[in-house]
Amino acid sequence: AAKNRGKGRFVVFDQSMQDRVRSRVGLEVDLRRALETDEIHLAYQPIVCLNSGAIVGAEALVRWTHPSQGMLSPAAFLPVAEASGLILPLGRRVLELACAQATRWLADRPGNDFVISVNLSVHQLQHRGMVEEICAVVDGAGLPPAALMLEITESAMVHDGELVATQVERLRALGFGVALDDFGTGYSSITHLQRFRVDQLKIDRSFVAADDGVCEAVLRLAELLGLETVAEGIETAEQARRVRDFGCKYGQGYWFAKPVAPEAFQELLSAPARVLAA
């Protein structure tokens, strides 16, 4: 068909665009195949209580060990997964791996609470069977619903507000936790907080890093609304101390630990807590 439109059509379709399209299509083919192998795996980053230093949970972050391109981060393949619809089977795989792992960590540490946080994309939330699917995976893993925190972004709320709100309500009614991820980077955040009841706010690392009062304001707002808070992207002791002093309960970031493979996370669980000086 392209041939019939004449030579001129090819001029605008330059080499770099062609490469981009080819690599996208290639990545999609590869991802489809990867979902039948164990190339998809998870890294776990501790979520820490800022007062005690104890690890109270982990965020599961998807990774792909591509046969020729090596380890790919989510930014490299999530857009392809979203555009192709592969985000649904990928998201299911992530949930299965995370729930199975969390069940083992819970069993290993009797008496300790542990919450596994899993990111959900907009597409997953817009999928009507998603709540049933999550229940099936969690049941299958033998994980208590309260041990799963689902992280959604504000953009999900803008996309299809009604459906997303309903799904979020159903998930919370079933006992799952819901966190608002990257809080503050979307738009009309405060309006969303009134319409969507969530359990936790994850303060975006851009606010954690800046020392301009915004982080403090956001933390005070969360406190007034009775929301649990996690400060993301803590890279220094100074940042950890500041958010703790503003009333933030939990933190996550390279200063505590980078996202790591399950075996390394297991070691973090048995290591002494990193307590912040007063």
Ligand code: C2E
């Ligand atoms: P996110 O959910 O906000 O996850 C936190 C990201 O910040 C992770 O990047 C993590 O490695 C990074 N991070 C943690 N601590 C620090 C720090 O101290 N400094 C800096 N500079 N970065 C830090 P990652 O793993 O590359 O993931 C990027 C994004 O991809 C995630 O952002 C999330 O939106 C998405 N994502 C990751 N895994 C999944 C998944 O399984 N499903 C879906 N739908 N999205 C995912």
Ligand code: MG
């Ligand atoms: Mg997240």
Ligand code: MG
């Ligand atoms: Mg985040």
Ligand code: MG
């Ligand atoms: Mg973030």
